[in-house]
Amino acid sequence: MEFLGPYTPLILIIFVASMLIQGHLSRVYRTWGQIRNAHNLTGAQVARMMLDENGLRHIPVQMVRGQLTDHYDPLRKTVNLSEGNFNVPSVSAMAVAAHEVGHAIQDKVRMPALVLRGRMAVPLSLGMNLAPLLLLVGIVTQVTGLIWVGAALFGAALLFHLVTLPVEFDASRRALIYLNRRGLNGSAEEQHGARAVLNAAALTYVAGFAMAMAQFLNVLALARHSDD
Template identity: 40%
Template sequence: MFWDPTFIILIPAIILAAYAQFLVSSRFAHYSKVKSTFGLNGTQLARQLLDNAGLYDIKIERIRGNLTDHYDPKNRIVRLSDTTHNSSSIAALGVVAHEIGHAIQDKEKYVPLIVRNAVVPVAQIGSSLSWIIFIIGLLMVSPVLIRIGILVFSAFVFFTLVTLPVEFNASSRAKKLLSSMGMPSKELEGVSSVLGAAAMTYVASAATAILQLFRMLFLSGAGRD
């Protein structure tokens, strides 16, 4: 019932998301086969970078999955995936350094990270519940519910936007950290290629969210006609 021409609005973002995912998969696969000259695996690099930053209390854990690496600020844990924790490839070390970048952001109270962490609960609700509220509002012809749905989804859009500087900054920190440890420029180019592709996925997410918001606004106007 809710299939309509406004879905066309999302096509550019869908194409961008598919392209970004292709870049991540292809570049990570390529540089996963190229071993770094560091002589460290992902876990060893993470520990050394954390210690160098004075973050001795942050633990490192292995987590299942492919590229499920992340920094948990609440529990102060860096979790490394099956594909990075024991790997000494350029791709793996780049991803690991990126996560340490997040840990250092947390230590330095990097404002965009603080803001993003603060809106996470609302954003998680906004990404799913907002459309339910919005559609009910359309069915009941309730301007109040329609506005609530849009407002809640707007929080998710804000989350995707504030995520961009957080991720770009973490990647920038990662490259500086690896460079300061003496990683050769040729290897740094590989790290930059992998992290640049990963950044595209966040750009695609933000673009999708923004276009979804435009679609909501268009549908809400049509619903009042």
């Protein structure tokens, strides 16, 4: 148990909860993905409209493979929608597309949290590939310095997830405001559906933060134990 760390049970609980949240997101997304929005607009059309009305005509809307692979690329300046959301005029597609354009608007206004997340992404992804190895080697060889480096990297990952929360919540807020202001949420049912999809997606980011927190606490406990 000392090798695994005292927070291992918590990590397992959060892992199970994360799987349940992913399942919930899939169900909500699938449910509202089968319901057409009142204006019969595809995700691509909603994204194009929202971009143009926010002075972002230069940003293309592209289709990418997979399901729920939708994202905004701040480096290439593109809004990328999964196949289902790009071509389908559903409530889910409308909500997801507006959310991704929300990120493009954040980029336009240089939202501090988005800028910070962008600067952290590449070096952190490289660091996190090394973190488990450094931690394992440090524990096996009892080299405390390596364990503390691993702990620092897990701490940086926690910061990344913390910064991600306001970025994602704000993009959803922008999406709902736009859809309601433009009357694209044509009924109370559609408003409920769009909010349900975005709220379910938000839960996945909360779960990611909880997992990062538990992992950091676990590694920190191992590092402190190595000093004893």
